[in-house]
Amino acid sequence: xxxxxxxxxxxxxxxxxxxxxxxxxxxxxxxxxxxxxxxxxxxxxxxxxxxxxxxxxxxxxxxxxxxxxxxxxxxxxxxxxxxxxxxxxxxxxxxxxxxxxxxxxxxxxxxxxx
Amino acid sequence: xxxxxxxxxxxxxxxxxxxxxxxxxxxxxxxxxxxxxxxxxxxxxxxxxxxxxxxxxxxxxxxxxxxxxxxxxxxxxxxxxxxxxxxxxxxxxxxxxxxxxxxxxxxxxxxxx
Numbered sequence: 537x538x539x540x541x542x543x544x545x546x547x548x549x550x551x552x553x554x555x556x557x558x559x560x561x562x563x564x565x566x567x568x569x570x571x572x573x574x575x576x577x578x579x580x581x582x583x584x585x586x587x588x589x590x591x592x593x594x595x596x597x598x599x600x601x602x603x604x605x606x607x608x609x610x611x612x613x614x615x616x617x618x619x620x621x622x623x624x625x626x627x628x629x630x631x632x633x634x635x636x637x638x639x640x641x642x643x644x645x646x647x648x649x650x
Numbered sequence: 651x652x653x654x655x656x657x658x659x660x661x662x663x664x665x666x667x668x669x670x671x672x673x674x675x676x677x678x679x680x681x682x683x684x685x686x687x688x689x690x691x692x693x694x695x696x697x698x699x700x701x702x703x704x705x706x707x708x709x710x711x712x713x714x715x716x717x718x719x720x721x722x723x724x725x726x727x728x729x730x731x732x733x734x735x736x737x738x739x740x741x742x743x744x745x746x747x748x749x750x751x752x753x754x755x756x757x758x759x760x761x762x763x
Binding site for chain 2: 540569571576577578579580581584592594626628638639640641642643644
């Protein structure tokens, strides 16, 4: 067990709705990254937060947004849900954003958009 | 455009034999490579890594080999055990950049008793 917890584990939404996913980082970690893993694909980087500031963003539209809180927990918000947003959303925390720091992943939130 | 490619979606191996999982990359800026293992209903867990200044890194039954000229790395598991059955992801980073790993699509390893 990594100490990274995500909630909820499963979620069903309809197209056009908004969703908030939550992540609690491993103790002592100040960096959190969010990934989208579609079926049959590897995790795709959405964005990273370091000490409450966005520290990098992948190729995702602005309707994907995030927050990191002073306790380093984090949220991923997705507005105007589309069918293609159906995926496993993974959160990963690390000591900081440096290359050799290992990322510890949560078990993910499975989002289904109908 | 996939910068990290795992061309074998699945691999089946007998218990006790060697498992070899392969990964190719196209971005010559990548200089740090990782392997993650993922069981169903769990997140990926870090397995082993290698820096581009090395061509081999070993940790128990797991060895990663890096061939920079071929832009190829492989993960060897010897001997394979049924508990190794999982999806294995190769990931690559540019250490001087944003440190964000780029993942391959994964290879599903099944180790038969």
